[in-house]
Amino acid sequence: MTDRATPNRSKAAALRRLLAKPGPIVLAGAHDGLTARLVEEAGFDGVWASGFEISASYGVPDASILTMTETLDAARVMNDAVSIPVIADCDTGFGNSINAIRTVRAFEAAGIAGLCLEDNVFPKRCSFYGGVKRLLTDTDEQVLKIRAAVEAASRDFVVIARTEALIAGWGMDEALRRGRAYADAGADAVLIHSKHGTADEVARFAGEWDRLTPLVCVPTTYKDAGVDELARAGFKMVIFANQGMRASIRAAQETLKALREAGNAAAVDERIVPLTEVYRLVNLGQMKADEREYLPPEVDTVKAVILAAGFDRRLMPLVSDRPKAMLEVKGKPILERQIDALQQAGVRPIAVVRGYKKEQITIPNVRYYDNDAFEESGEIESLLRAGAELSGAVIVMYGDILFDRNILDRLLQSEEDIALVCDRSWPDTRASRDGAAADLVIETPTPRRHHRFLADDQPVRIAAIGQSLDPADATAEFIGMAKLSARGCQILGEVYRDLRERGEAAPLHESPSLRKAKLTDLLHEVITRGHAVGSVGIYQGWLEVDTFDDYRRAWTEVE
Numbered sequence: 206m207t208d209r210a211t212p213n214r215s216k217a218a219a220l221r222r223l224l225a226k227p228g229p230i231v232l233a234g235a236h237d238g239l240t241a242r243l244v245e246e247a248g249f250d251g252v253w254a255s256g257f258e259i260s261a262s263y264g265v266p267d268a269s270i271l272t273m274t275e276t277l278d279a280a281r282v283m284n285d286a287v288s289i290p291v292i293a294d295c296d297t298g299f300g301n302s303i304n305a306i307r308t309v310r311a312f313e314a315a316g317i318a319g320l321c322l323e324d325n326v327f328p329k330r331c332s333f334y335g336g337v338k339r340l341l342t343d344t345d346e347q348v349l350k351i352r353a354a355v356e357a358a359s360r361d362f363v364v365i366a367r368t369e370a371l372i373a374g375w376g377m378d379e380a381l382r383r384g385r386a387y388a389d390a391g392a393d394a395v396l397i398h399s400k401h402g403t404a405d406e407v408a409r410f411a412g413e414w415d416r417l418t419p420l421v422c423v424p425t426t427y428k429d430a431g432v433d434e435l436a437r438a439g440f441k442m443v444i445f446a447n448q449g450m451r452a453s454i455r456a457a458q459e460t461l462k463a464l465r466e467a468g469n470a471a472a473v474d475e476r477i478v479p480l481t482e483v484y485r486l487v488n489l490g491q492m493k494a495d496e497r498e499y500l501p502p503e504v505d506t507v508k509a510v511i512l513a514a515g516f517d518r519r520l521m522p523l524v525s526d527r528p529k530a531m532l533e534v535k536g537k538p539i540l541e542r543q544i545d546a547l548q549q550a551g552v553r554p555i556a557v558v559r560g561y562k563k564e565q566i567t568i569p570n571v572r573y574y575d576n577d578a579f580e581e582s583g584e585i586e587s588l589l590r591a592g593a594e595l596s597g598a599v600i601v602m603y604g605d606i607l608f609d610r611n612i613l614d615r616l617l618q619s620e621e622d623i624a625l626v627c628d629r630s631w632p633d634t635r636a637s638r639d640g641a642a643a644d645l646v647i648e649t650p651t652p653r654r655h656h657r658f659l660a661d662d663q664p665v666r667i668a669a670i671g672q673s674l675d676p677a678d679a680t681a682e683f684i685g686m687a688k689l690s691a692r693g694c695q696i697l698g699e700v701y702r703d704l705r706e707r708g709e710a711a712p713l714h715e716s717p718s719l720r721k722a723k724l725t726d727l728l729h730e731v732i733t734r735g736h737a738v739g740s741v742g743i744y745q746g747w748l749e750v751d752t753f754d755d756y757r758r759a760w761t762e763v764e
Contacts, residue, residue, distance in 0.1 A: 319363030513604025514560025621739030
């Protein structure tokens with residue numbers, strides 16, 4: 206990544222300093238951020254954002270097929286990946302002098318250190334494509350384009366003028382005439398291109414060069430010529446324009462062929478770098494350091510288990526063809542409303558324990574566990590069917606309750622290992638509910654009545670729970686929604702295993718046996734053994750659908 210101490214705009218100045226220093230400047234071609242970073246790691250002075258490589262990376266010929274924007278995007282990615290200067294191969298400038306002005310301004314604004322403009326006629330063709338008739342722009346027109354580019358740039362931005370006169374077969378004199386004209390127009394460097402197999406042609410050009418403007422060469426075909434030799438001949442900048450991509454193509458071809466033939470990844474282990482090397486190249490370590498510095502600490506995700514296996518005869522015939530949790534309230538089943546609320550609160554994954562008419566519960570993106578013995582078992586048995594979910598933090602709720610979203614939010618904020626949502630409106634409403642079964646609780650310390658809408662000043666714990674409590678003593682009603690921490694899950698598991706060892710047929714609190722036990726029976730045992738069970742106090746805002754009256758009320762009150 207670019208060092209903050211070396212902003213993009215200073216890369217052009219860095220390139221200027223390299224041009225002013227003794228010794229050759231050596232660049233290598235790249236086409237994306239990763240290959241640019243490899244160029245930098247190899248010790249090159251700069252990156253050549255190669256038009257040949259960029260075009261090939263798109264799977265198209267180097268023939269002015271890509272737009273200025275596509276080339277700019279590729280160059281910008283390369284520039285952002287390295288701290289050394291990037292020079293962009295901009296072919297003909299994507300049009301006439303007016304297009305060249307826009308090109309210069311756009312590339313400089315992106316932090317590119319310089320660009321190269323050639324005198325091919327648009328649309329250009331790669332210098333090494335055979336069987337192509339070469340046409341060059343008029344010298345005077347190209348001079349105006351070079352002038353426009355230079356004057357559109359800042360003082361530091363480098364404009365390289367490239368002549369294809371030798372490639373086109375127009376001779377040394379024409380190449381020199383054009384090179385001199387471009388230098389006189391203000392080009393910061395002149396690139397003389399050649400497709401000869403030796404450096405003799407470009408060396409002759411350099412030998413006859415009579416301007417102070419530095420020279421650039423691209424030894425693609427005269428590949429035996431070394432940097433030192435070319436520097437002695439008079440070249441300031443040497444560009445190895447496409448060797449990296451060509452090497453990667455061969456390596457990929459051979460590796461993929463071997464992989465296909467062997468049919469297993471181990472067959473190519475010796476040909477490829479380990480994943481850790483890729484992680485290093487893409488600066489994974491820096492990203493992790495930034496995450497530690499700037500992201501909030503990770504919190505454990507909270508899962509949910511919804512107990513929806515039971516059958517309630519009090520709601521017949523409404524539940525003759527569906528479980529109670531799938532009763533619709535204003536067009537949406539109770540269970541879907543619960544799942545929506547959980548997902549909106551960031552609770553995932555969500556598991557549902559099915560039983561009665563289980564085939565009717567097919568909501569997507571939910572894990573399912575089945576309690577086919579729902580008629581002979583209780584809530585604890587259903588909870589155990591989803592035992593795989595009882596690790597880490599988990600919300601446990603009954604599948605027949607409707608609730609305001611803020612109730613769930615308050616529960617999620619609890620730091621207790623075991624926390625139950627308890628409705629403290631019970632003392633105010635119990636007179637109207639005589640005869641109705643309710644999971645009552647006694648809290649300690651007793652919440653102050655006039656603070657019922659406020660957060661508790663100190664933790665409130667549950668001292669007793671069950672339907673057999675004296676209604677006059679109860680301070681609240683458990684609504685069927687609880688939260689367990691990882692430790693809370695362990696506590697419930699330890700207590701259950703101990704109870705099972707004593708015998709599954711033995712009565713448990715208000716139930717005739719462990720197999721038929723309710724969640725409140727197990728919670729009672731947890732409390733009896735001295736474990737803390739916290740109370741998250743609310744005042745109404747929920748509804749349990751147990752009767753026709755409850756169902757009618759749900760249609761009236763739920764939005």
